[in-house]
Amino acid sequence: MIKAVLFDNDGVLVDTEWFYNRRRAAYLETKGFVFDEIPDLSGTNDVYVWEYFEPDDPVRREELKQGYLPYMEAHPVPYDELMNRDARPVMEALQERGVKCAIASSGQIEMIQQLVDAAGLEDVLDLKLSAHDCGAFKPDPAVYLRAMELLGVEPEECLVVEDSPFGIEAGVRSGARTLALKPKEGVELDQSAADRVIDSLWDVLEELG
Known part of the structure; x- marks a missing residue:
């Protein structure tokens, strides 16, 4: 589950x-x-x-x-233009099903918070975690393992959603089922190590069973 x-x-x-x-x-x-x-x-x-x-x-x-x-x-990031519009409704749907949501990123916590504020995600997140606070960066799984520990869940009870080869490797090494969000046209990323490549964040809901 x-x-x-x-x-x-x-x-x-x-x-x-x-x-x-x-x-x-x-x-x-x-x-x-x-x-x-x-x-x-x-x-x-x-x-x-x-x-x-x-x-x-x-x-x-x-x-x-x-x-x-x-x-x-x-030269700040134009978050309003670049954010994934599916993020909030998908997280809302997950929380309605009792599934916890977290961001686990190699970026600094300040950058994570900027996105959270711009996208209005604060109330649908259970955790925000930066690899800067975990002693190692992806592809090391440290940030995912620490997130699982803080959330009180086991790897087999988690889905990781990634896009890059480093991130996918980190997710796989954490022991969680790892999904790769297909990049936009024109962006080439090796996502072959993922358990599944998904077209949109909505596909995460299919994994809940």
């Missing part, structure tokens, strides 16, 4: 991956980077991202990372 659904944030509840890629590239261009093609780092995490752009110089890497913070504030 499914007692909880654990949702990834970016790419599942809000279509931010393409925005992050473009915003990050625009910032790095102000620092002298030149791109023939914008790097697609969808579904990764902060550590991976900054090591990708500056693999050899940790001091420079930290400078780039810290410099990006005010740039992000000056």
Whole structure:
């Protein structure tokens, strides 16, 4: 019996991956980077991202990372345009069936909260959790295992909803049945490790049995 659904944030509840890629590239261009093609780092995490752009110089890497913070504030995510409109009604339907809902993301808790506020999800969520507070990032399953612990559920009682290969691996390694939300047209993600690829969040309800 499914007692909880654990949702990834970016790419599942809000279509931010393409925005992050473009915003990050625009910032790095102000620092002298030149791109023939914008790097697609969808579904990764902060550590991976900054090591990708500056693999050899940790001091420079930290400078780039810290410099990006005010740039992000000056170029906020347009959540109203990018949020998945199915998120709230699906979570409402889950809670009506007694199923707990949580967000478990590699993003910082502040970014998770911004989406929650913009989408009006606060009252349909039982938990919001960032991997930054769990000691490891996806594909490590730490954030999902900690979420299960806090919710008082076992892996076999959970569904994980993801989109990226890192996230899918984390879900599978947690022991939960893992669903992959099909990306929008033009976005290529390897979702072959998921237990099932779904077309929309409404398909989550079919998994309840």
